[in-house]
Amino acid sequence: MKRQVLFVDGYNMIGAWPILEQLKKQDKLADARDTLLFMLSNYAKYEGIEIIVVFDAQFVPGIQQTYREFGVTVIFTKEEETADTYIEREAAEKINPLTHVRVATSDMAEQWIIFSKGALRVSARELYKKLKESEKKILADAEDYKFQDYRRNSPWSGDQLERLQKVFNELNND
Numbered sequence: 001m002k003r004q005v006l007f008v009d010g011y012n013m014i015g016a017w018p019i020l021e022q023l024k025k026q027d028k029l030a031d032a033r034d035t036l037l038f039m040l041s042n043y044a045k046y047e048g049i050e051i052i053v054v055f056d057a058q059f060v061p062g063i064q065q066t067y068r069e070f071g072v073t074v075i076f077t078k079e080e081e082t083a084d085t086y087i088e089r090e091a092a093e094k095i096n097p098l099t100h101v102r103v104a105t106s107d108m109a110e111q112w113i114i115f116s117k118g119a120l121r122v123s124a125r126e127l128y129k130k131l132k133e134s135e136k137k138i139l140a141d142a143e144d145y146k147f148q149d150y151r152r153n154s155p156w157s158g159d160q161l162e163r164l165q166k167v168f169n170e171l172n173n174d
Contacts, residue, residue: 002098002099002100003050003098003099003100004047004048004049004050004099004100004102005049005050005051005052005091005094005099005100005101005102006044006049006050006051006052006101006102006103006104006122007052007054007087007090007091007101007102007103007104007119008036008040008051008052008053008054008103008104008105008127009054009083009084009087009103009104009105009107010033010036010053010054010055010074010083011055011056011083012083012104012105012106012107012124013036013104013124013127013128014029014032014033014036015124016106016124016125016128017036017124017128019035020032020035020036023035033055034069036053037053037069037070037072037074038070039131040053040070040072040131041069041070041071041072042131042134042135042138043130043131043134043135044071044072045071046134046137046138047134050073051072051073052072052073052075052090053072053073053074053075054075054077054083054086054087055074055075055076055077055083056076056077056081056082056083056084056086057076057077057078057079057080057081063076064076064077064078064079084105084107084113087103087105088113091103091119092119095119100120101119101120102119102120102121102122103119103120103121103122104121104122104123104124104126104127105121105122105123105124106123106124106125
C-alpha cells in the first residue's frame with residue numbers, strides 16, 4: 001500500500017473552515033492554528049496519513065521552524081517564502097512510486113501547479129468534509145469498542161450467576 005502524505009496550507013484552511021475563521025476574526029490566530037492541528041491529528045491517526053501543515057511567514061515573520069504537534073508536522077516557512085512555494089517544492093520531492101501526495105488548498109493557481117508536478121489536490125471544503133466523516137467513523141468505532149467486550153460489571157463468575165438465577169427462579173415459584 002502506498003504511503004499517504006497530505007500537505008495542508010494552514011492559513012488557507014483557517015480562512016475556509018467555519019470554526020477556525022471565527023477564531024481568526026476574534027484575533028485568536030494562535031488558537032485557530034492549534035485547533036486546526038488538533039483536528040488534523042485525529043484525522044491523520046485514524047486514516048493513517050502523514051500530514052504536513054505549512055504556515056507562511058507572512059503572519060509570523062522571522063520564526064522559521066519545523067516541529068511536531070499532536071502527531072502532525074508543522075512548518076513555518078522562512079521569511080519571504082510563501083506556504084505555496086514551500087509546498088510546491090516539497091511535494092515534488094516526496095512524489096515517488098511508493099508515495100501518494102495530496103495538497104489541501106483552495107488556491108486555484110496552486111492547485112494547477114501541484115497537479116502539474118504529479119500531486120493531487122484537495123480543496124479546503126473537501127478536506128473539511130472528509131475530516132467530519134472521519135470524526136463520525138471515530139465516534140461509531142468508539143461506540144462499537146465500548147460494547148465489544150461488554151459484560152455485566154459483577155464480581156460473580158458465569159457459573160455463580162447461573163446458580164443464583166436457579167435459586168431466584170426457585171424462590172419465585174414458591
